Amino acid sequence: MSEYVPDRWMLVKITNQSGESHYRVFASWYGGYLGSDSWKLNSGVTRVDEDLNSYLFHGSSGSVYKCNKTSYGISGYGMSVLSNMIAESKEDGISIDMLPHSTNPLGLKYN
Numbered sequence: 001m002s003e004y005v006p007d008r009w010m011l012v013k014i015t016n017q018s019g020e021s022h023y024r025v026f027a028s029w030y031g032g033y034l035g036s037d038s039w040k041l042n043s044g045v046t047r048v049d050e051d052l053n054s055y056l057f058h059g060s061s062g063s064v065y066k067c068n069k070t071s072y073g074i075s076g077y078g079m080s081v082l083s084n085m086i087a088e089s090k091e092d093g094i095s096i097d098m099l100p101h102s103t104n105p106l107g108l109k110y111n
Contacts, residue, residue: 002063009067017093025057025065028078037077045110
């Protein structure tokens with residue numbers, strides 16, 4: 001099992017051509033002085049737990065994304081990547097929606 005702790009994160013809802021939806025974590029990390037920014041899209045959230053400061057998103061691959069509650073959002077680099085994903089997915093009849101900061105991850109139904 002892998003655990004990831006992103007610098008910034010956002011929930012996205014992906015809806016296929018049949019109208020079936022699932023949620024994923026779009027996570028990003030700042031590269032710092034000598035590194036490059038990076039991102040990951042998890043395999044699909046199956047459940048979420050929380051502790052005092054973080055949400056723990058469990059993915060269908062077995063990985064866990066530990067996301068600080070105060071770090072919801074996206075960097076400029078992440079927005080560029082996600083915007084391209086959204087545009088390309090529309091061509092395939094798939095919808096990707098960025099969920100607002102006000103979304104309660106504990107109130108969503110996961111597959």
